[in-house]
Amino acid sequence: MYVPPNLITNHDLEKIMDTSDEWIKQRTGIEQRYWISMEGATGSSDLGLEASKMALANAGWTAEDLDFIIFATLSPDIMFPGSGCLLQAKLGLNSTPALDIRQQCSGFLYGLATADAYIKTGLAGKILLVGAEVHSSGLDKSTRGRDVTVIFGDGAAALCIEGIETDANAGVLASALHADGNYAEALMTELPASRLPIRIPPGVPIDDPRYYPVMDGPAIFKKAVRMLPQVINESLEKAQMSLDDIDLIVPHQANLRINQALGQFLKLDENKIFHNIQKYGNTTAASIPLALHEAMAQGRIGKSGDVVLFVGLGAGLTWGSVIYKFL
Ligand code: UT7
Numbered sequence: 634m635y636v637p638p639n640l641i642t643n644h645d646l647e648k649i650m651d652t653s654d655e656w657i658k659q660r661t662g663i664e665q666r667y668w669i670s671m672e673g674a675t676g677s678s679d680l681g682l683e684a685s686k687m688a689l690a691n692a693g694w695t696a697e698d699l700d701f702i703i704f705a706t707l708s709p710d711i712m713f714p715g716s717g718c719l720l721q722a723k724l725g726l727n728s729t730p731a732l733d734i735r736q737q738c739s740g741f742l743y744g745l746a747t748a749d750a751y752i753k754t755g756l757a758g759k760i761l762l763v764g765a766e767v768h769s770s771g772l773d774k775s776t777r778g779r780d781v782t783v784i785f786g787d788g789a790a791a792l793c794i795e796g797i798e799t800d801a802n803a804g805v806l807a808s809a810l811h812a813d814g815n816y817a818e819a820l821m822t823e824l825p826a827s828r829l830p831i832r833i834p835p836g837v838p839i840d841d842p843r844y845y846p847v848m849d850g851p852a853i854f855k856k857a858v859r860m861l862p863q864v865i866n867e868s869l870e871k872a873q874m875s876l877d878d879i880d881l882i883v884p885h886q887a888n889l890r891i892n893q894a895l896g897q898f899l900k901l902d903e904n905k906i907f908h909n910i911q912k913y914g915n916t917t918a919a920s921i922p923l924a925l926h927e928a929m930a931q932g933r934i935g936k937s938g939d940v941v942l943f944v945g946l947g948a949g950l951t952w953g954s955v956i957y958k959f960l
Pocket of ligand 1: 651653656661738781783820850852853887915917947
């Protein structure tokens with residue numbers, strides 16, 4: 634995992650908009666987040682590159698070993714081409730296939746399910762899966778945007794995923810993915826828009842709200858607390874497992890209250906669900922792998938036979954769950 638060095642506390646946000654440390658902590662659990670420096674020139678592929686270099690080193694791989702790159706982000710460096718291509722070049726490669734996934738908070742789940750399918754069908758043997766976001770350069774940092782801006786942080790995390798022949802029941806055991814585009818406008822950034830005659834409409838001021846993410850927070854909150862338990866049960870059924878078989882749930886970090894409500898609904902022990910939103914805010918496609926990294930570093934998960942369940946919901950709407958067993 635990698636986060637940029639610029640630490641932004643809730644008190645820092647109090648200085649630029651009408652908000653408070655108390656409101657942010659009470660409503661979201663977030664205490665701080667990391668943003669790229671105001672000078673810019675750091676895109677999602679740059680954060681992804683730092684995480685990728687560490688993941689490759691930890692796996693003992695070089696970039697040349699990769700036969701597929703999957704890059705999940707809602708904040709690509711540029712409108713096109715995708716950040717996967719930019720990362721591939723920064724890794725010193727020039728023909729390895731690279732796929733961008735635009736599924737927001739579920740980007741990592743869609744990416745992991747895709748990696749699993751590529752490996753199980755023999756299309757790839759060694760895959761780099763990256764989740765990376767630079768939110769801070771696209772946020773409305775005035776009071777108008779406070780409901781969205783206080784929750785998002787920048788960051789990246791990367792996984793090296795390899796297909797191995799084994800008789801053990803290990804690896805990705807089940808995945809369940811969903812989308813409901815009827816809620817697309819509940820969390821979106823509207824401009825630039827290819828559906829308009831001119832993507833960047835002439836005369837629209839640069840601080841027009843359509844250039845910034847807008848969210849119907851309460852609507853998404855309610856959807857999350859309803860859909861997350863459902864999709865957890867769906868993946869458990871597919872894997873023919875029960876919650877007792879799961880050693881740790883690593884959920885998307887959107888709001889501490891959402892994940893606490895999920896824990897209460899499922900009657901989980903406190904130590905069966907992982908939270909780190911307090912330190913990083915919502916890093917969208919990076920949030921689940923970043924949490925996985927920290928859970929493994931803390932020894933909460935990662936031993937042979939451990940089973941982890943990933944789950945999340947976000948813009949699209951998209952949501953899903955993946956169950957993974959360590960070999
Ligand atoms: O990962 C992507 C998916 N996204 C999510 O899962 C987000 C889900 N939603 C949420 O996490 C919550 O809805 C938020 C944290 C975004 C907002 O919390 P809320 O408890 O739903 O608050 P609210 O939007 O209902 O707003 C309550 C009040 C409003 O004031 P009034 O109308 O009651 O006077 C807001 O204007 O809080 C106000 N408010 C703020 N006050 C201080 C909204 N944002 C802020 C702020 N600081 N940053």
